[in-house]
Amino acid sequence: MHRIVAFFLKQYPFFLFLLLEIVAISLVINHNNYHKGVLRLGVSEVSGTTYEIWSHITGYFSLHQQNRALAEENARLRSQMPDAFKASDRKVFVRDDTVYQQQFEYVSARVVKSSVNRQRNILMIDKGVNQGIAQNMGVMGSDGIVGVVQSVSANYALVLPVINVGANIFARLKSNDQKGIVSWNGASYHYAQMKGIPGHILVEQGDTIITSGQSVFFPEGLCVGFVTDYVQSPGDNFYTIRLRLGVDFNSLNHVYVIRNLMADEQHNLLKENGDAE
């Protein structure tokens, strides 16, 4: 007994090393399961504040581009305002609020931390529970979809972007409504892959890929990306499409969090029928 104790005492650095290494690796494993964002919640408040201060400083260097992007978006939104339209004929111009019930709300947010060079990239935005952000809300930029909110703390939220090997986005081809799943292979942050389009469908380079509206996170028709090329492996009935993502994740700054006002209803209906995602 005495010898065993002596052995452990003599070798304690190794056992301490082993213990801490196991702690670290189990953290990695927990983290990979991306619904367990819990551990990082307390942390993201501290690191979020640090990054926010830093991004306030570095933000000045890209003010010019940011302003131009926002101005462009303003212009586009303005062109969609009611004032921009001339009522063609009063008699057939019907607008009834009981027919059009609002389903999606948009909350603007700023990206305070992002990465593009990891396999499991993550974004941090400066809105959280206090601003009405919750898990599983979609996030879009002005050029297309960005990702889905993964975990939230009081004033910050972590977003699982399309460029994370764990992300899957329901999407379809705009030209012919064929549905598939967009995922990312961990290589270039400009390109993603889409699978599930049957081989007999005519796909063309430059086709737009948009959200299918089948998930609760995103409204239908948001841009995901554009087809750059496609291959059909022998023996495979489906295309693997390579698409250029609409959003440039490296210069992403302003985003919108999409709140689906009917998400709960949709979830509950699915749950009642035993099909909880």
Place this chain on the structure above:
Amino acid sequence: MQNSPMLHIGRFAALGFTQILVLNNVQFGGYLNPYIYILFILLLPLRTPPLVMILSGFAMGMFIDLFTGMMGLHTAATLFVAFYRKRIMKVVIGVREEDYLGTPGIRDLGPWRFFYYAGAATLTHHLLVYMLEVFTFINFWSVMLRTLANSMVSVVFIMVAMVLFERRRHG
């Protein structure tokens, strides 16, 4: 003065913040991300007690993890390098009696011996980071390629930092 705890704590903070605020924003084509913070581990004196080595490695890795939101990833890799640093050094360049006297930097090891030492440690660290990050073996060759390319970039940054900031021996 040369090995006072304050110097190492200062180095911890300087390298840690340089890593999270500057280098983590450096993207070479979206693939590469130079890691310079392990220099803190590399430069701890060889006589540092194992307990301090382990805790230093854990703290340094945890610091980076907390700020990048990649819990455990850098901790596991940095801790490993911290614990096996001497062994890595012994295999690559051998340890001489006088190496125990100072800081294992360019000044005491000489440029080439330091380069091999830093290179081997960086390679080990990067391999662990990238393997743990994907946590599968399916993209094995892409992980290898990443490790190699990124190690080269990191070592360049480490060598430049050493040349710029290591104080020369007087006289």
